[in-house]
Amino acid sequence: MSDDLERLQAALKMDASEIEETAKTRALLAGLESFDRVNQGIDQRSRPSAKASRFASPLQQGLKTMWTRITSRPFLLATTSLCTIALAVVITQQNRPLRLAPLGDVAPLASEGDIAAPKSVVVADERADGAALLKDKSVEESVVVQAPIAPAQDAAMASPDVAAVEGRLRSENAQTLAREAEKGLVTGRAVDSLAASGLAESMPSPSIVAQESDAELYRLQQDQPSGDVFDGAPVNPLKITAQEPVSTFAIDVDTASYSYVRSALLDGYRPQADAVRIEELVNYFDYTYPKPADTEVPFQPSVSVSATPWNPGTKLVHIAIQGFTADESERAPANLVFLIDTSGSMEDANKLPLLVQSFRLMLANLQPDDRIAIVTYAGSAGLVLEPTKVSDQRKILASLQNLSAGGSTAGAEGLQQAYGVAEDMAGDGSARVILATDGDFNVGIADPEELKNFIAAKRDTGVFLSVLGFGRGNYDDATMQVLAQNGNGQAAYIDTLAEAQKVLVEDVAATLVPIANDVKIQVEWNPATVAEYRLIGYETRALNREDFNNDRVDAGEIGSGHTVTALYEITLVGSSAVMTDDLRYESAAAAPETNFTSELGFLKLRYKLPGATTSQLIETPITPDRVDIAPQETAFAAAVAGFGELLRDNQAMGDWSHDDAQTLAQSARGEDTFGYRAEFIRLIGLAKAAQ
Amino acid sequence: MDDNDTNLAIEAAKGDRRAFERLLTRHYDRIYRVAYRVIGNRAEAQDVAQEVCAALPAKLKGFRGDAAFSTWLYRVVLNAGRDQLRRKAAQQRITSDWGNVQVLHRETDVQRMAELDWLNRALTRLSDELRETVALVLGEEMSHALAGQVLGLSEGTISWRMSEVRKALKLMAAEEARFA
Numbered sequence: 001m002s003d004d005l006e007r008l009q010a011a012l013k014m015d016a017s018e019i020e021e022t023a024k025t026r027a028l029l030a031g032l033e034s035f036d037r038v039n040q041g042i043d044q045r046s047r048p049s050a051k052a053s054r055f056a057s058p059l060q061q062g063l064k065t066m067w068t069r070i071t072s073r074p075f076l077l078a079t080t081s082l083c084t085i086a087l088a089v090v091i092t093q094q095n096r097p098l099r100l101a102p103l104g105d106v107a108p109l110a111s112e113g114d115i116a117a118p119k120s121v122v123v124a125d126e127r128a129d130g131a132a133l134l135k136d137k138s139v140e141e142s143v144v145v146q147a148p149i150a151p152a153q154d155a156a157m158a159s160p161d162v163a164a165v166e167g168r169l170r171s172e173n174a175q176t177l178a179r180e181a182e183k184g185l186v187t188g189r190a191v192d193s194l195a196a197s198g199l200a201e202s203m204p205s206p207s208i209v210a211q212e213s214d215a216e217l218y219r220l221q222q223d224q225p226s227g228d229v230f231d232g233a234p235v236n237p238l239k240i241t242a243q244e245p246v247s248t249f250a251i252d253v254d255t256a257s258y259s260y261v262r263s264a265l266l267d268g269y270r271p272q273a274d275a276v277r278i279e280e281l282v283n284y285f286d287y288t289y290p291k292p293a294d295t296e297v298p299f300q301p302s303v304s305v306s307a308t309p310w311n312p313g314t315k316l317v318h319i320a321i322q323g324f325t326a327d328e329s330e331r332a333p334a335n336l337v338f339l340i341d342t343s344g345s346m347e348d349a350n351k352l353p354l355l356v357q358s359f360r361l362m363l364a365n366l367q368p369d370d371r372i373a374i375v376t377y378a379g380s381a382g383l384v385l386e387p388t389k390v391s392d393q394r395k396i397l398a399s400l401q402n403l404s405a406g407g408s409t410a411g412a413e414g415l416q417q418a419y420g421v422a423e424d425m426a427g428d429g430s431a432r433v434i435l436a437t438d439g440d441f442n443v444g445i446a447d448p449e450e451l452k453n454f455i456a457a458k459r460d461t462g463v464f465l466s467v468l469g470f471g472r473g474n475y476d477d478a479t480m481q482v483l484a485q486n487g488n489g490q491a492a493y494i495d496t497l498a499e500a501q502k503v504l505v506e507d508v509a510a511t512l513v514p515i516a517n518d519v520k521i522q523v524e525w526n527p528a529t530v531a532e533y534r535l536i537g538y539e540t541r542a543l544n545r546e547d548f549n550n551d552r553v554d555a556g557e558i559g560s561g562h563t564v565t566a567l568y569e570i571t572l573v574g575s576s577a578v579m580t581d582d583l584r585y586e587s588a589a590a591a592p593e594t595n596f597t598s599e600l601g602f603l604k605l606r607y608k609l610p611g612a613t614t615s616q617l618i619e620t621p622i623t624p625d626r627v628d629i630a631p632q633e634t635a636f637a638a639a640v641a642g643f644g645e646l647l648r649d650n651q652a653m654g655d656w657s658h659d660d661a662q663t664l665a666q667s668a669r670g671e672d673t674f675g676y677r678a679e680f681i682r683l684i685g686l687a688k689a690a691q
Numbered sequence: 692m693d694d695n696d697t698n699l700a701i702e703a704a705k706g707d708r709r710a711f712e713r714l715l716t717r718h719y720d721r722i723y724r725v726a727y728r729v730i731g732n733r734a735e736a737q738d739v740a741q742e743v744c745a746a747l748p749a750k751l752k753g754f755r756g757d758a759a760f761s762t763w764l765y766r767v768v769l770n771a772g773r774d775q776l777r778r779k780a781a782q783q784r785i786t787s788d789w790g791n792v793q794v795l796h797r798e799t800d801v802q803r804m805a806e807l808d809w810l811n812r813a814l815t816r817l818s819d820e821l822r823e824t825v826a827l828v829l830g831e832e833m834s835h836a837l838a839g840q841v842l843g844l845s846e847g848t849i850s851w852r853m854s855e856v857r858k859a860l861k862l863m864a865a866e867e868a869r870f871a
Contacts, residue, residue, distance in 0.1 A: 004860040005853070009829040011810035012728065014803065019720050023737040027723075031715045031744030032708070038748040039706040498709055675709060 025349035029357060032497065235648060236542075238534045240580055241527040247535055248522045248543040250555030251321070251564045252277075254484065255503070256469055256493035258284035261647065262679075263495040265686040271647065278537030278644035279566065285640065285676055287563050287633045289322035298515040299323040299558060301605055301618055302628035308569055309638050309664055310645075310656035313577020317568040317622060318634045319521065319603060325561035326513045333369040334432070334512045335387070335425040339418040341437035342376045342403060348438075350495065351470040355436050356400050358500030363397075365505045366390045373421050374399055377414025387425050415454075422463045430462040432489065432512070437480075438471040456486045456554070468503070469493040481540060488517065488557050502674075513560035516607040518615065520555045521566060522548045523622070525601040531578045532571040534652075536641050548606060551615050558607070565637050570600065599623055635668035636677065643684055658688040696760035704751040711751075714760075715744055721761075721831075722768050728826035729772040731814060735779075743771050758840065765831075765841040769823055776819055816859055824852045 239247065257280035264271035292300040304318040338359070346352045366372075367390065374385035385399040415435070422431035455465055465487025467480045484491035492503040520543060525533050547553040558564060571577050605618040643661040645653050662684040669677045696714065703711035722743050727736035747767070754763055814822055827838040828849065835849040842849070 004857055004864070005829065007806075008810070008813060008825065008856070008860065011806045011813075012825075012830050015807055015810055019723060020733075020737065023741070024719050024723070027719060027737070027741035027744040028712075028715050030741050031747060032712060034745040035703075035708060035711050035748040038752075039708070496712065498712060679709070 021349040022353070025353050029353075029497075234539065235650065236535045236537070236539055238532050238579060240532055241525045241530045245527055246522060246524050246545045247533065247568075248520065248545050248548050249535065249538045249566075250541045250543055251519045251521060251558065251566075252279050252538060252541050252556055253283055253558065253562055253564060254280050254481070254491045255284045256480065256491045257281060259493040259495050259499050260469075262683055263493075265683050265690060268686075268690055270687060270690050273648045276644050276647045277540065278641055278648070279541070280537075281644045282537065282565050282567065282637050282640045283563075285636065285680070287320065287565060287637065288630060288670075289320045289563055289633065290628055291322055292324045297616075297618065298607070298609065301603065301620060303603060303620065303622050304627045304629040304631070304634050305600065305622065305624055306627070306631065306634050306638075309635075309660065310642055310653050311569070311577060313575045314569050314571045315600075315624075316634070316638055317570055317600070318629055318637060319523075319566045319568070320629050320633075321519070321558065321562075321564040321605070323515050323558045323560060323562045323564075326515060331367075331513050332429055333367065333371065335371050335422065335429070337373045337375060337418045337422040337425065337431060337433045339414050339433055339435045340374060340376045340384075340403065341414075341435075345438055346470070348471055351438055352403065354494065354497065354500065355468070355470060356403060357497055358494060358504050359400055360397070361497070361501055362504035363390060363393060371425060372396060373425065374403075375414055375418040375421060376403065377417075383417065383421065387421065415451075419458050419463055423458075423461065426462050430464065432464045432466060433487070434466045434468060434489075435483070436468045436470065438469070452482055452486050455483055459486065459488050459554075464488040467491045470495075485556075486554070488514075488554075502676075514557050514610050515560055515562075516558045517610060517612075518551070518553075518555040519558055519564070519605065519607040520548055520553075522604045522606075523568065523601050524604070525570070526599050527573075528597055529573055529600050529624075530570050531573045531575065532580065534569045536567040536569060537644065538566065548604070551608070551613065555606075567637060567641050572600075632668045632670050635664055636670070639665035639668060640680065643680075643687070647687065658684050662688075697756050700751060700754050700760045700763075701756055703748075704754055711748065715747070718761075718764060719744065722764070724830065725765060725768045725826050726772050726775075728814075728830050729769065729819070729823055730775055730779075735775060739768075739771050739775050743768055746771070762837070762841050765827065766843075769841070772823075773819070813860060813863060816863055817856065821852055821856050821859070824849060825856055828853060 254277075257275060257277040260275050261271045261281065264275070290300050290302050292298065299321050302320045302322070304320075306316050306318065308314040308316045340352075340355065342352065346355075363372075370390045371387045372385065372390060373383070373387040376382050376384050384403065385396060388395050390396070415433075418433045418435075422433050425431045459465070465483060466489030467484040467487075469480050469491065470493075480491045490503075492499075494500050494503060522545075541556070543553065543555070556564075571579070599621045601622040603620050603622055606615045607618075608615045639661050642653065642656060642664070643658070646656075646658060646661065662681055665677065665681050665684065669681065672678055696717070699710045699714045703714055719740065723736055723740040726739040726743070727733060730736050730739060750767060754760070814825075817825065823842065824838060827833045827841060828835065833841070835853070836846040839846045839849045
């Protein structure tokens with residue numbers, strides 16, 4: 001190619017005019033609207049995204065084929081230089097999280113001694129082999145050999161990841177790692193823990209020339225949102241039944257974590273482990289569970305005991321709740337106050353414009369007598385739309401047109417006004433404030449505790465709060481969770497129009513028609529049959545044992561038609577998978593005699609009917625042969641939970657891989673009317689590629 | 692990747708909204724980029740890209756999957772770009788801003804500024820056909836054969852067009868040297 005053409009090409013690239021986000025959103029929405037028009041004739045009854053999406057499986061297949069091809073050695077050797085270039089790109093992507101993710105996770109694992117330590121105390125000789133050994137079962141089995149080591153060193157060695165890191169540091173990759181550390185790619189935590197394990201000294205000096213590929217790597221890293229805040233509760237540890245037989249938690253029907261994870265994976269990187277709340281991943285999906293027989297009891301609890309997909313030595317106990325479906329047209333008119341964050345940061349296409357669009361979708365699905373008001377907050381709070389019946393669509397739509405972002409956030413001011421409006425609307429009934437924000441809570445009530453109390457107090461007067469999260473970058477997940485949990489509401493994270501459809505349209509009935517409040521679950525495990533147990537997820541929902549019977553302790557709500565899923569992984573007495581040794585001095589004391597030698601545990605549920613102040617109790621024994629739930633549903637829930645564990649880098653997963661999760665989910669896809677399960681299966685593929 | 696696009700496109704044509712949403716999000720940048728390079732005006736290119744997005748659902752019904760989706764999409768975009776240029780020709784030529792004039796004024800890097808200015812002069816000089824070819828071959832880094840497929844021309848014609856581009860640039864350089 002001549003110099004002139006090269007110059008022209010370079011100039012064209014230089015002029016690669018940045019995409020204007022608002023124009024892009026406009027165009028995408030125009031496309032989708034047009035799509036709905038064009039496809040109206042196909043299926044009149046189907047709502048825009050309610051049609052099952054079948055694209056996931058062919059896509060998935062493509063990805064899998066590609067991956068198999070590029071990882072097979074003959075293919076690598078036989079390629080032309082063109083293929084090699086393509087491959088180099090892929091491998092960069094592959095390597096990036098491999099280098100980083102394990103490093104970033106060293107600290108929590110190491111500090112979480114009680115899970116990590118019994119699992120995998122890796123001895124020095126094995127460390128040399130590094131990553132290769134990770135998948136080797138022999139690592140786990142060769143464990144309990146070591147004599148006590150000094151605490152700091154012990155913690156560092158507890159995780160095979162550290163071993164892998166160490167192994168890699170010794171290899172030629174050491175320089176790369178060091179460079180990354182220097183540029184701040186490796187989190188402070190990880191560097192600290194490296195330092196703690198004495199590895200930092202062995203790092204090469206800073207004077208290594210950065211190569212172009214590293215510049216690219218750096219840029220990619222920079223693209224990752226860094227301002228998002230998660231509270232990162234430590235993973236539920238393994239419990240020994242003899243020591244702590246009772247497990248208590250509040251149900252959770254939030255879905256924010258799933259959308260966040262999906263959004264990260266679609267952007268090509270793994271979400272930070274803290275962002276993954278497994279119970280929210282699992283509860284994102286609808287399951288077919290046994291329905292309540294009559295409306296006396298608002299929901300039906302079911303229990304299934306099955307094999308654990310990732311560990312042949314343990315059992316999976318699946319606890320499911322199916323709420324009855326209330327007739328939507330019979331519900332009392334809803335009073336909704338939208339409190340919309342119009343601060344400058346909401347300007348992005350995936351925030352306010354998406355919210356307005358979502359709002360339109362929802363409007364079409366409310367009852368004519370429902371009333372809506374809109375309050376904005378941006379520097380000063382304002383009532384943009386006075387309480388208006390949904391039948392007056394024109395007025396509501398007109399006020400939506402006028403929403404625009406700009407100004408600084410003063411959340412609480414708007415919050416107080418919204419609650420004021422909601423209380424007026426509620427009268428004797430109830431109302432719901434729906435807060436839409438990117439989480440930038442620059443609140444007037446500065447003290448989070450005070451804010452929490454404000455919301456909780458209003459909840460008792462019949463005004464509830466739900467939180468819709470938008471955008472990424474300064475998304476404050478922890479605050480949103482706290483607010484929604486205290487407001488008897490849901491926290492959802494909306495990243496696409498399709499997600500808005502799910503949250504605001506499909507789930508609207510459930511949110512607007514609560515059928516049971518303060519639902520708590522307590523399981524008492526039987527030490528005679530169950531040696532150890534672990535609740536999967538629900539870390540932020542843990543309750544004290546005594547809270548179960550205390551009706552003043554707030555817990556989760558179930559809406560019309562909601563399903564709730566919880567999973568325990570249990571290890572039976574005598575199983576080879578038992579992690580802990582018997583105590584030398586305790587075995588002398590005989591196990592307590594019981595008449596329930598066949599039972600694994602006892603499930604108790606407490607709930608309040610809407611408006612009631614005292615709770616009802618449902619009890620049922622968990623026996624080893626119970627299979628109330630269709631095995632397909634258990635398999636899918638297990639696939640989702642297992643995938644979540646993989647994202648959290650839980651070492652207990654052993655050599656169970658993304659492929660296993662995918663196969664399991666695929667086998668349990670079922671009818672999948674809305675295509676959510678298909679989407680999930682595709683996400684596993686993306687996670688694999690982003691590894 | 693093309694394979695995936697093709698499947699998405701076929702599902703979208705059947706009414707799968709998610710497939711369509713994925714497809715649009717994935718390709719918007721490309722649609723806009725090509726439109727911008729052919730038309731030379733940001734606002735107009737945005738409008739054209741939006742038109743393309745809105746027209747795709749109907750057009751997809753005619754997508755048979757016998758060409759790669761991206762090839763097919765480039766054709767759709769180029770056609771929309773031509774329509775726009777025709778409309779514009781009927782009125783009067785709007786000032787182009789390849790190299791983005793507003794950005795140019797703020798540009799502090801003299802070398803960069805000179806290059807973008809040169810780009811603007813070069814593209815203005817090329818005929819619509821040559822500019823389309825440049826957008827595909829240099830902008831989208833397509834082989835001559837592939838660009839030929841998009842434009843419905845032989846590989847040889849594309850190579851000939853590129854040599855015309857080279858000639859035009861040489862001529863421009865010669866002229867500018869004379870005035871300098």
